[in-house]
Amino acid sequence: MKEIVPSPPPLVHNQFESVRELFSKNVVPSYGRFDLVLSHGQGSYLLDVAGKRYLDLGAGIAVCCLGHAHPAITEALVEQSRKLVHVSNLYFTEPQGRLAAELVKRIGPGKCFFANSGAEANEGLFKLARKFGHDEGRFEILTAANSFHGRTLAGIAATGQDKVKKGFEPMTPGFRHIPFNDLAAARNALSPATVAILIEGVQGEGGITPATPEYLLGLRALCDEKKILLFMDGVQCGHYRTGKFQSFQRILESVGQASSLSGTNRQDACSTFLPDGVSMAKSLGGGFPIGAFWVRAPFADLLGPGTHATTFGGTPLACAVALKVLEVIERERLDENARKLGEWFKQELERLATNYPQVVKRARGLGFMLGLELVEKERIPKLAASDKTAALQFVNRLHQLGVMTIPAGTQIVRLLPPLNLKPQEAGEGIARIEEVVKSVS
Numbered sequence: 550m551k552e553i554v555p556s557p558p559p560l561v562h563n564q565f566e567s568v569r570e571l572f573s574k575n576v577v578p579s580y581g582r583f584d585l586v587l588s589h590g591q592g593s594y595l596l597d598v599a600g601k602r603y604l605d606l607g608a609g610i611a612v613c614c615l616g617h618a619h620p621a622i623t624e625a626l627v628e629q630s631r632k633l634v635h636v637s638n639l640y641f642t643e644p645q646g647r648l649a650a651e652l653v654k655r656i657g658p659g660k661c662f663f664a665n666s667g668a669e670a671n672e673g674l675f676k677l678a679r680k681f682g683h684d685e686g687r688f689e690i691l692t693a694a695n696s697f698h699g700r701t702l703a704g705i706a707a708t709g710q711d712k713v714k715k716g717f718e719p720m721t722p723g724f725r726h727i728p729f730n731d732l733a734a735a736r737n738a739l740s741p742a743t744v745a746i747l748i749e750g751v752q753g754e755g756g757i758t759p760a761t762p763e764y765l766l767g768l769r770a771l772c773d774e775k776k777i778l779l780f781m782d783g784v785q786c787g788h789y790r791t792g793k794f795q796s797f798q799r800i801l802e803s804v805g806q807a808s809s810l811s812g813t814n815r816q817d818a819c820s821t822f823l824p825d826g827v828s829m830a831k832s833l834g835g836g837f838p839i840g841a842f843w844v845r846a847p848f849a850d851l852l853g854p855g856t857h858a859t860t861f862g863g864t865p866l867a868c869a870v871a872l873k874v875l876e877v878i879e880r881e882r883l884d885e886n887a888r889k890l891g892e893w894f895k896q897e898l899e900r901l902a903t904n905y906p907q908v909v910k911r912a913r914g915l916g917f918m919l920g921l922e923l924v925e926k927e928r929i930p931k932l933a934a935s936d937k938t939a940a941l942q943f944v945n946r947l948h949q950l951g952v953m954t955i956p957a958g959t960q961i962v963r964l965l966p967p968l969n970l971k972p973q974e975a976g977e978g979i980a981r982i983e984e985v986v987k988s989v990s
């Protein structure tokens with residue numbers, strides 16, 4: 550098409566220093582950023598403004614599940630934006646209804662509410678719990694130590710990590726933390742005001758810790774007994790990252806299959822297990838912002854007209870992209886890729902732990918939600934002197950070799966690759982990780 554109005558000159562000339570300066574002058578410095586200025590991407594690779602290529606094993610913190618610049622996402626964006634971008638939730642639109650039906654199909658009988666982020670999806674679940682317990686005066690939500698549920702005021706109150714709360718006290722009331730994977734502690738922590746329990750199927754920010762099947766089944770039974778809602782935060786561990794749509798489906802699958810480990814009742818419980826609410830975001834839009842929560846059928850109409858809303862929730866554009874992402878994952882069997890290549894990746898990380906015990910403590914995780922746990926910084930002489938955590942120094946060294954990963958806590962290097970990562974890319978990632986391990990051992 551002929552350009553009628555000439556494009557304005559680029560605001561910045563893709564220079565590292567000029568972009569940095571724009572940030573230091575104009576952007577609130579609430580993020581600790583790496584010294585990288587990224588310009589574009591293709592598949593599993595990103596390029597910085599100097600043209601250096603990086604294998605992206607972080608995928609924008611578990612967001613870019615189809616990698617970068619996927620043509621199906623571009624096409625969905627272009628096609629839908631030609632028709633309808635936004636109309637508000639005063640009206641019905643087909644993509645939102647279709648996306649809700651796809652999510653219900655993958656989780657279980659219930660309904661969905663659409664938001665814009667993970668924190669906002671969790672906020673919706675908190676309001677649902679408050680509404681559920683309101684007439685009985687129940688409002689308290691238990692969450693796990695080391696959990697992460699977002700950065701809004703309720704999100705940081707729900708998050709079981711002091712570092713996100715510091716400086717923002719007093720905390721929003723109504724949240725208490727319990728040790729993760731400890732059923733007895735959950736039972737002991739209940740109070741007459743408790744209305745819900747919220748956990749991640751695999752703790753992400755807390756360091757890649759999966760819930761045990763016993764914990765999930767036990768919490769379900771406890772919540773049924775005490776008429777408490779059981780919520781799962783699937784924002785990071787959901788959307789096929791573990792090899793199943795939701796991580797609880799993956800975690801319980803192995804128990805259901807191991808019949809020698811379980812009686813018939815337990816097998817039934819595994820196949821029929823459903824939480825009462827699931828929050829989603831991140832990979833849901835493959836990079837386009839969208840969040841959602843699913844609520845189980847008996848509670849699906851608790852939030853009636855006028856009780857909860859957000860202007861941008863479930864726009865036709867966001868939902869069309871999310872539908873396309875699901876279609877591609879299903880067509881290309883990326884769930885299987887996450888499961889199989891993830892298993893290979895984990896075995897390789899375990900090999901590093903065996904071969905370099907002076908640097909690597911263990912491998913953690915499920916599918917494409919993996920962690921390389923380093924030993925304490927003080928025990929790695931080449932990392933001990935720096936005031937940066939071992940995880941941060943490791944991630945920085947990987948950047949130098951052209952690989953992106955994400956630190957979690959002080960000692961864990963997180964791998965959250967695109968679900969369509971290729972075997973040779975996984976091999977490249979492991980080779981570079983081993984290089985860094987060797988260089989510090």
Ligand SMILES: Cc1ncc(COP(=O)(O)O)c(C=O)c1O
Nearest residue numbers: 666667668697698699784785830
């Ligand atoms: C488990 C979990 N819940 C909630 C959130 C918050 O999501 P968002 O950053 O989209 O608000 C995150 C973000 O990392 C997360 O990992």
